[in-house]
Amino acid sequence: MKETDLFEVPVEKLTPPNVEISHSSTEDNLKRLSLSPDDPVKPSFEELNLExxxxxSLKSKLEEKEKDLEVFGQENENxxxxxxxxxxxxxxLKEKEDETSLKLNQVA
Structure with missing residues (x-):
């Protein structure tokens, strides 16, 4: 038996266990869920109409905001x-006050 220091730990050769993980079920699920380019999603007429x-509506609100901005800009300039x-x-008026004050000081 070999002497070991108090802080030394004997090193043993460990072999990792042979574990095989099967990804086939996950891959099958992903393939099933993913869309192929042949099957594009087409929005319905109602969805397109709502969009x-x-x-x-957004364009008209933007136009209103642009008009408001123009009005406020003009008001700001005024x-x-x-x-x-x-x-x-x-x-x-300050200059006139100073002149009047100077004249009063000369008279007094």
Missing amino acids: DEEIS LKKELNEKMQEISS
Whole structure:
């Protein structure tokens, strides 16, 4: 008998067991479930009609949204112009206030 260290474990030759797994049933199931190119799925007339209606509805909603976007864009531009006009008006009034204040200081 051979001495072994406390942490050594004797190595034995192990042979893996011969196990055969049969995939034929799984392959048969997959073949049965898979569609062949010869049998394409054709949607029914009702399904196509529903899809056409949905597409038409989505197109009309998109057109409405595009119109809304255009209206809001124009409104935004108008508000920007109005803001610029008011800012110029405020600047002008501020200058007049400064001039008036300067004149009052000269008189006093």
